[in-house]
Amino acid sequence: MTARNTPHTAHAAVALxxxxxxxxxxxxxxxxxxARRIAGLQGLPYYGEFNPEQAPAESLYLVPSGTLIGVEEARGLGIASELDLFGGVVPLPFVATKAISHGLVGAGAQAPQGWPETFAAQAGDALLDGFTAFDLDDAREAGQRLLRQGRMRVKPVRATAGRGQWLVEDTDALEQALAAQDADEVNAFGLVLEQHLDEVLTYSVGQVRIGELLATYHGRQRLTEDNAGETVYGGSDLVVVRGDFDALLQLDLPDPVRLAVSQSQRYDAVASACFPALIASRRNYDVAQGRDAHGRQRSGVLEQSWRIGGASSAEIAALETFHADPTVTRVRASSLEFFGEVRQPPTHASVLFRGLDPEIGFMTKCVTVEAYEGT
Structure with a gap:
């Protein structure tokens, strides 16, 4: 399989x-x-942290911590294709958020320049019912329309891990949720209004490429309790295959997982078609499945991530296994995050961080890889 956006230059080192x-x-x-392990996969030295104000980037393979916004910035950093970075480049700020996962409430609704009018229609049933609004009046109309079907959620597009969401059951609750929004934030980045599902399971589906290594996966996220007693992200358990989405679909997958993979594949293809300037060597999609207000089973992509993320340690560990043994085509890989000093990493885990973080206390981040025995 050839890489998208194929032109690239030889790299002298890898830099965070x-x-x-x-x-x-x-x-x-x-x-x-x-980033150090990504360098090892490519047989390159690790440069350390890169500061564009102190050194040229043309010969570096970059690992940005966030999605890069704007093609010009990417070119200035020497990024011409997905072979030049681990992560993604989007042409406009809203493309990096969950805003693109829904259409506007109507033809006259406010939208930023470059808004993809056909994205939601092309993605079709790969999405849940919902709207994206860039104006609070449009959001009100969208919310009222969704409430006719049942409960709904108001979701700021730049919030992560479910933070800042409002579960809305009636028009009074809708007004409270909209009153809590920053109008300038909504105008600039958008606000998602989406149907609520009960008995929800969320799947992660993704694809990563480093050099000639390409892998695709499905998995589930785990939750844990942090040092303050809050429920937070605790890692991801992935089944990773060598190859593309079609290689993943060749596994004997349960029907819900197969649907999540197919919907992610469709979302990915539509995103690439609607945003030709998109560059992404790391593509991750969250797919929610549950029951709507009428008891019907629904499934749809909630959002995308085109930057290094919580599951990336598992993704990279899987690529390391494929790189070390060309006969291996499938593995189970898990990223683990937990808090406090009492719990120890598994004996076969590779530790990325274990120590005191001044902001959140003592925590551990590690990764494991095991053989996959399924078909």
Whole structure:
């Protein structure tokens, strides 16, 4: 399989590029370790952290901590294709968020320049029922329309891990949710209004490429309790195959998993068609499955991630296994995150970070890889 956006240059080294506004110590350390392992996969030295103001980037393979916004920025960093970075480049800010997963409430609704009018229609039943609004009046109309079907959710598009969401059951609750939004934030980045599902299971489906190594996976996220007693992300358990989406679909998958993979494949293809400037060597999709207000089973892609993420340690560990043994075509790989000093990493785990983070206390981040015995 050939890479999308194929032109690229030879690389002298791999560098971590911290480009988010804030990164906790555990993130910075673990991302650096993953960048080091990405360098090893390509037989390149690890440069360390890259600062574009201090050194040229043309000969570096970059591992940005966040999605790069804008083709010009990418070109200035020497990125011409997915072979030049681990992560993604999007042409416009809203493309990096869950905003693109739904259409507008009507033809006259407000939208930013470059908005993909046909994305939601082309993705079709790969999406749940919902709308994206860039104006609070449009959001009100969208919410009222969705409430006719049952409960719904109001979701700020830049929030992660379910933070900032509102479960809305009636028009009064809708007004409260909209009153809590920042109008400028909504105008700039959008607001998602989406049907609520009960008995929800969320699947992760994704694909990663480093050089000639290509792998695709399905999996589930785990939750854990942090040092403050809050329920937070605790890692991902993946089944990873060598090859593309079609290779993953050749496995004997349960019907719900097969549907999640197929919907992610469709979403991915539509995104690539609607945004030709999109560059992504890491593609991850969250797919929710549950029952709607009428008891019907529904499934759809919630959002995408085109940057290094929580499951990336498992993704990279799987690629390392494929690289070390060309006969291996399938593995189970797990990223693990847990808190406190009492719990120890599994004996066969590779530790990315274990120590005190000034912001969240003591935590451990590690990864395991095992043989896959399924068909």
């Amino acid at each position: 590029y911290p480009n988010r506004a804030h990164e906790a110590r555990h993130e910075r350390v673990s991302l650096g370790e993953l």
